[in-house]
Amino acid sequence: MRDLILASTSSARRALMDGLGLPYRTQSPGVDEQVSPLHSAKEAVRELAERKARAVHARNPEAWVLGADQLVEVNGQTLTKPEDRGAARAQLGKLLGHTHDIHTGVCLIGPGGQHFEGLETARLTFHAVTPDELERYLDLNEWEGCCGSYRVEGAGQALLARLEGDRSNVQGLPMVTVVRLLRQAGFSFFERR
Template identity: 40%
Template structure:
């Protein structure tokens, strides 16, 4: 006989990113998505990690205000090159500039996470830093990569789950999905703190 998982609060991913949606689907729990509608413009003098944390919380709170009974996941990623924030390039020209600046350098990708519930007042946050060593890149290699991958919606133009992995010499992280956009180890941990244990929601199947 199949055991049914216990009921839980609705789960909402406060993001329109297909990368985050695909990552959260790995946990095999039902969820909806909602656009947070948050202005992502950095504040004057705002450090990259502080920007990522602020936006993750803002996204979580924005969606939780509309769906107070749900657990809401907010997340944001900012690439940090010597204290300078590198966000989504949005254009080919900006992506070229980013990759030229990152060539042969170490970049830290700060992937921030927040879980918010309006009804209970629960708020938890964390950040997963990923140190990435970028190989020395020629302009020809940068152009070939950008034309093939078109990673204009990825922080720092580095689509590591695709061809962007060929840009790198090394990755140092304790949460392996963080670089793609949602640190699943930390996500599962914050959801547990909010009352949702992923493993308790998986239905048992007969052997």
């Protein structure tokens, strides 16, 4: 049985990985998530996914390590995790009634430096909501730790007017891409234990 590590402590990513039925464990990458401001959102998520995978792989060189990173992009501006409720309100103000993209970079690194990577983009359109409804959503604290200040796996799905792309990508880990990378690395599925 191959050792597979998800370089993340995200509960949303763990829930998606659990659905595959593959044995895996998690480990926090503990990396600096700052990237050059000259990077596009797509370049940044690719770099950060690889940085996370490499950090965990350095501690577990015989394992396969899956790293991922996600950013929201609206009108050419990249949104990261909000620092506080005010920042979350400002981010959602840019998204409500508009269309934005979510980019997720994924990197799988294995023994001997084997390396597979992918990038997935989903496009979302949000409903315009009243200021009172926005404040009620912010009261739920789903914005905490989330790029773009919402969770579509929670109450934030009520903001969603349209989704083009892989819903699991929006939740933090594009499973179609993940499965493709794992298959490229030689993992097999549906095995009896």
